[in-house]
Amino acid sequence: MVAAVAGRGYDGAMTRDISGRRATLYGVAAIAMWAGLALLTVATGAIPPFQLVAMTFAIGGLCGLGVILASGRSVVAAFHWPWRVWCLGIFGLFGYHFLYFTALRLAPPAEANLINYLWPLLIVLLAAPLAGERLRWWHVAGAAGGFAGVAVLAFGRGDLAFSGSHWVGYLAALGCAFAWSIYSVLGRRFGTVPTDAIAGYCVATSVLATFAHLALETTVVPAGPAVWLALAGLGVMPVGAAFYLWDVAVKRGDIRALGAMGYATPVLSTGLLVAAGEASASWNLLVAAALVVGGALLAGRDLWWPKA
Numbered sequence: 001m002v003a004a005v006a007g008r009g010y011d012g013a014m015t016r017d018i019s020g021r022r023a024t025l026y027g028v029a030a031i032a033m034w035a036g037l038a039l040l041t042v043a044t045g046a047i048p049p050f051q052l053v054a055m056t057f058a059i060g061g062l063c064g065l066g067v068i069l070a071s072g073r074s075v076v077a078a079f080h081w082p083w084r085v086w087c088l089g090i091f092g093l094f095g096y097h098f099l100y101f102t103a104l105r106l107a108p109p110a111e112a113n114l115i116n117y118l119w120p121l122l123i124v125l126l127a128a129p130l131a132g133e134r135l136r137w138w139h140v141a142g143a144a145g146g147f148a149g150v151a152v153l154a155f156g157r158g159d160l161a162f163s164g165s166h167w168v169g170y171l172a173a174l175g176c177a178f179a180w181s182i183y184s185v186l187g188r189r190f191g192t193v194p195t196d197a198i199a200g201y202c203v204a205t206s207v208l209a210t211f212a213h214l215a216l217e218t219t220v221v222p223a224g225p226a227v228w229l230a231l232a233g234l235g236v237m238p239v240g241a242a243f244y245l246w247d248v249a250v251k252r253g254d255i256r257a258l259g260a261m262g263y264a265t266p267v268l269s270t271g272l273l274v275a276a277g278e279a280s281a282s283w284n285l286l287v288a289a290a291l292v293v294g295g296a297l298l299a300g301r302d303l304w305w306p307k308a
Contacts, residue, residue, distance in 0.1 A: 018252050021303055027249030027258040033242035035268030039276055040238065043230035047220050049101040050213035052234075057093070057206035059235020064199030064244060079200045085193055089201035092183025093243070094208045099175040107169025111162055114154040115173035117266060121147050122181035123259030124299070131188040131255060139256040142299025146263025149291030153266060156284025181259075187250040195247045202243065260299030263292045 018026075044052060065075050081089075103112040124143040127133040162170070213219070222228050234240075249258055267289050273279035 018248060020253055023249050023252030024254045024257060024300075024303060026245040027253050028261060030242040030245040030249060031261055031265050032268065033237045033245075034265045035272060037234070037238040038269045039272045039278065040230050040234045042273075042278055043226065044234070045220075045223060045227055047222065047227070047231075048213065048217040049104070050209045050217055051219060052231075053097050053101075053239075054206050054209035054213055055231055056235040056239040057202045057209060059232060060240030060243065061199050061202030061206060063236060063240050064196070064202060068196050068199060073196065078196045079203075081193065081197055081200065085190055085197060086200075086204070088183060088186055088190065089197060090204055090208070091179060092187075093201050094205040096176055096179040096183070097205070097209065098212065099172045099179055103169045103173035103176060105169070106172060107166040110154055111166070112169055112173040113266070114151065115170055116176045117147070117150045117263065118174070118177040119180045119184075120259045120262030122177055123184050123262065124256050126181055126185045127256050127259065130182070130185045133256055135256065136301075138298050138301045139260070142257075142260040142295040142297070142301075143263075145295030145298060146260050146292050149288040149295065150263055150266050152284050152291060153270060153288035156282055156288075184246070184250045184258075185255060187247060188255060191251045195244050195251075198244050198247050202240070254300065254303060257296070257300035257303055261296045264296060267292050 041052070047055075065078065068078055069075055100112075100116060103116065121143045124135070124139050127139075128135045222231060249255075267285070270279060270285055271289070274281045274285070
């Protein structure tokens with residue numbers, strides 16, 4: 001059924017004829033874009049979370065639809081997917097962000113983020129049972145090394161303390177980790193669905209986030225050109241192109257290596273904040289970077305030494 005729908009007006013051009021190594025590099029590009037999420041979010045000022053999701057995913061979705069239209073493919077057909085495809089896309093994009101911001105409301109951000117960043121490790125561990133990938137010791141060790149790096153980054157703050165009173169927030173953060181890892185790994189099972197579907201996911205996420213915003217938040221009008229530029233930057237890259245690239249990567253690339261490489265996101269993000277003067281440099285950032293890079297190289301052993 002998925003294959004039939006994928007073939008209705010589509011040829012899979014965005015994922016067809018892409019080698020595994022090249023697709024994995026697309027994933028690396030997506031991770032690099034996500035590193036800019038924190039810095040650009042800071043630049044948006046006081047815009048509340050769900051309003052931010054609604055606005056930026058609208059931009060990301062419209063960009064995708066624009067590419068589809070410019071390529072001569074059907075924009076309407078971009079929304080014609082089986083219900084299972086829609087469930088996975090909405091679960092991954094909207095479900096993750098809804099749980100993430102719920103976690104931040106109900107638990108301290110540092111602790112919530114540390115739990116959330118179990119997702120790269122979960123991608124590696126779930127690759128075997130859900131995607132049929134063969135796990136080797138270097139995949140697991142590389143992902144564990146990456147998580148150790150993120151843990152060093154978090155504990156280096158000196159104020160990390162898990163309290164039982166925030167257990168609902170911690171549970172939501174754990175839900176984030178499972179939502180994104182399951183979305184990423186199961187995406188491999190929908191390999192015949194073209195990446196054009198991400199445009200539909202983004203539009204649906206924007207609509208659902210709008211309802212969440214109206215129910216839970218007060219609307220804030222963006223204050224000035226700088227904020228609008230930050231919003232555009234978010235919508236075009238971390239909340240736009242990155243999701244399209246990630247889709248190609250998880251369908252065609254080495255998902256086990258991608259999982260471990262995902263730990264580069266918080267480290268690169270912190271580095272950008274330091275470079276922009278929004279955070280201070282520290283020894284734990286260097287140690288975290290070393291652990292993440294080492295873990296990524298180890299988990300990506302099959303890419304660097306294919307015959308190992």
